[in-house]
Amino acid sequence: xxxxxxxxxxxxxxxxxxxxxKSIGRLVSLILLLLAIFxxxxxxxxGGLGLNSHFWSRVGFMVIALLPPxxxxxxxxxxxxxxxxxxxxxxxxxxxxxxxFGLSERAFSGYSCGGNYMIFQVRENLGVAxxxxxxxxxxxxxxxxxxxxxxxxxxxxxxxxxxxxxxxLFIVPTSLINGINPATIEGLPSILxxxxxxxxxxxxxxxxxxELKSKKRTKNKLTK
Numbered sequence: 001x002x003x004x005x006x007x008x009x010x011x012x013x014x015x016x017x018x019x020x021x022k023s024i025g026r027l028v029s030l031i032l033l034l035l036a037i038f039x040x041x042x043x044x045x046x047g048g049l050g051l052n053s054h055f056w057s058r059v060g061f062m063v064i065a066l067l068p069p070x071x072x073x074x075x076x077x078x079x080x081x082x083x084x085x086x087x088x089x090x091x092x093x094x095x096x097x098x099x100x101f102g103l104s105e106r107a108f109s110g111y112s113c114g115g116n117y118m119i120f121q122v123r124e125n126l127g128v129a130x131x132x133x134x135x136x137x138x139x140x141x142x143x144x145x146x147x148x149x150x151x152x153x154x155x156x157x158x159x160x161x162x163x164x165x166x167x168x169l170f171i172v173p174t175s176l177i178n179g180i181n182p183a184t185i186e187g188l189p190s191i192l193x194x195x196x197x198x199x200x201x202x203x204x205x206x207x208x209x210x211e212l213k214s215k216k217r218t219k220n221k222l223t224k
């Protein structure tokens with residue numbers, strides 16, 4: 001957890017340094033920051049700094065609740081298309097979950113450190129609803145990216161394809177682990193965010209460089 005956080009913070013620093021002046025660079029930086037905060041939260045729940053575990057459980061779930069809407073936003077930013085009602089709906093649903101985890105005293109029934117991943121014991125019905133929310137927007141982002149690719153430029157298609165690959169790099173391994181050992185479903189958020197470091201690498205070293213090249217090519221054409 002700590003090693004993953006350090007890597008994600010390093011990617012964040014690199015992204016801010018190289019792409020911090022770009023809108024897409026700032027959006028990716030926010031995604032990296034939230035991923036890092038979740039890993040720090042897990043580390044503290046497992047006794048890292050001896051801080052309040054209940055507090056860090058809340059923090060962890062609040063930050064990752066915003067990741068799916070940010071993915072929707074990123075897909076639109078890459079394609080240079082803004083479906084406002086869809087984006088606003090995604091963010092509103094994310095903020096509702098932030099409020100639930102931040103304000104409800106009954107959201108969590110417990111938590112434990114499983115060694116390789118955290119087990120968050122969210123209230124049963126709430127946990128099912130949260131997983132539906134999470135996977136709905138993840139696959140909505142994938143579907144949206146595929147739809148955008150139909151009329152996208154070559155550069156945009158490459159970035160959107162990389163985004164889809166980035167999603168599958170953490171969804172597929174997590175699903176395989178859950179399929180092989182159903183008991184790991186309790187640690188689903190932790191496992192998902194653990195593999196999300198692969199998405200972080202795709203964002204930093206795949207999508208952002210491609211977007212920068214695309215803008216340079218566009219600028220050169222306008223200059224000519």
